[in-house]
Amino acid sequence: MPKTILLIGANRGLGLGLTNEYLTRGWNVIATARNPAHAEALTALKSNHAGQLRIEPFDVTDPKAAGTLTKSLSGIPIDVLFVVAGQSKATDSPIHDVAPEIAAQEFLTNSVAPPTVAEALLPVLAPHAPIVFMTSLLGSLANSRGGMELYRASKAALNMLAIGFAARHPDRRVLLMHPGWVKTDMGGENAPLDVPTSVRGMADVIETQGAGTGITYVDYAGNPIAW
Numbered sequence: 001m002p003k004t005i006l007l008i009g010a011n012r013g014l015g016l017g018l019t020n021e022y023l024t025r026g027w028n029v030i031a032t033a034r035n036p037a038h039a040e041a042l043t044a045l046k047s048n049h050a051g052q053l054r055i056e057p058f059d060v061t062d063p064k065a066a067g068t069l070t071k072s073l074s075g076i077p078i079d080v081l082f083v084v085a086g087q088s089k090a091t092d093s094p095i096h097d098v099a100p101e102i103a104a105q106e107f108l109t110n111s112v113a114p115p116t117v118a119e120a121l122l123p124v125l126a127p128h129a130p131i132v133f134m135t136s137l138l139g140s141l142a143n144s145r146g147g148m149e150l151y152r153a154s155k156a157a158l159n160m161l162a163i164g165f166a167a168r169h170p171d172r173r174v175l176l177m178h179p180g181w182v183k184t185d186m187g188g189e190n191a192p193l194d195v196p197t198s199v200r201g202m203a204d205v206i207e208t209q210g211a212g213t214g215i216t217y218v219d220y221a222g223n224p225i226a227w
């Protein structure tokens, strides 16, 4: 029986790469996009993986999205939940130059939404299913050297909220995943890693570190990251 992964935020970049990686590994994939009608790259993967890929609409900032998806996925046991979606706006601005609505949107998308979405999706997760949140090394308080202030703060907040989530769900395995610095729209052309290398590593880490309970902050190569 093939396993099933639910990828939240798979329209492009690392989410799209993870979709391809898991399909190639023989998994069933439920991949979400904000607008499936325009998810051309995601839809193209269907032709090579007949019956393995299902695409569902999902905006992580829509409070009704998880309830709708939960109803639509009822009865399908999910073996891994990976909340990938994220944004980086106002990258070069110090925090005092960021418009309040931009800051609020970044914290809502990157920090508040992932654990909120995971909480709402718990009814469709198998009891053993690990929950993976896409964070960043840039959210580490130990490694921070300044710069990208809003984004760093939003990922540090995600890490803390994931700790809260894990404490409320001691029976669950929670991984805070740093994908490396990767060539995507967000990572840019200067990033040293390509998407296939990062997603292969992350899938391996989920395989080897996804069982049991407790929370780990880890990179795509399986190395623990200082909080």
Ligand SMILES: NC(=O)c1ccc[n+]([C@@H]2O[C@H](COP(=O)([O-])OP(=O)(O)OC[C@H]3O[C@@H](n4cnc5c(N)ncnc54)[C@H](OP(=O)(O)O)[C@@H]3O)[C@@H](O)[C@H]2O)c1
Pocket: 008, 009, 010, 011, 012, 013, 014, 015, 033, 034, 035, 058, 059, 060, 061, 084, 085, 086, 087, 109, 134, 135, 136, 137, 178, 179, 180, 181, 182, 183, 184, 185, 186, 187, 188, 191
């Ligand atoms: N690339 C890196 O070097 C790097 C490093 C560390 C961490 N990360 C993290 O990895 C994740 C993916 O990044 P990426 O590099 O693949 O970025 P990307 O190419 O910019 O893709 C971002 C993805 O997030 C989705 N998204 C954004 N806001 C959303 C929302 N409100 N609801 C649902 N989906 C939403 C986007 O959907 P649309 O296509 O609809 O916009 C897109 O699929 C992010 O959490 C990012 O912070 C990336």
